[in-house]
Amino acid sequence: MKVTKETAEHYKWGKDCDGWHLVKNDNLSIIYEEMPPHTAEVRHYHEKAQQFFYILKGTATLEMNGTKVILHEKEGMEVPPLVPHQMFNESDERIEFLVTSQPNSRGDRVKS
Numbered sequence: 001m002k003v004t005k006e007t008a009e010h011y012k013w014g015k016d017c018d019g020w021h022l023v024k025n026d027n028l029s030i031i032y033e034e035m036p037p038h039t040a041e042v043r044h045y046h047e048k049a050q051q052f053f054y055i056l057k058g059t060a061t062l063e064m065n066g067t068k069v070i071l072h073e074k075e076g077m078e079v080p081p082l083v084p085h086q087m088f089n090e091s092d093e094r095i096e097f098l099v100t101s102q103p104n105s106r107g108d109r110v111k112s
Contacts, residue, residue, distance in 0.1 A: 014040070014041060016036050016039065017034065019031050020032045022098075025104065027102065029099075030098060030101075034096050037093060040088045043112050046101070051079045052076055053079070055076065055095065055096075057097075058091060058095030060087060062086075063085060063088065065084055
């Protein structure tokens with residue numbers, strides 16, 4: 001079945017951030033996310049899920065284990081299980097990115 005941002009299940013998170021479930025099953029999650037300028041995700045880790053963040057539009061900052069990495073459009077980074085991380089939009093522009101989790105990260109998130 002074809003999926004688009006308009007047909008995908010939508011949810012709000014953080015301060016005015018948006019997510020759309022493009023794939024949502026027990027083994028795999030792919031989420032299209034948007035973050036307004038100067039917003040941040042809560043720092044956390046996953047006990048089992050590995051994740052991959054891929055920037056579609058804008059410049060994001062991904063903090064992993066205390067180290068910040070700047071990710072530009074068409075760049076991505078893997079976050080292994082048990083590694084504390086946090087996504088930031090420190091720019092003045094909205095950012096868009098994909099988050100792939102394997103297995104699905106539902107119920108696997110621990111604040112750090």
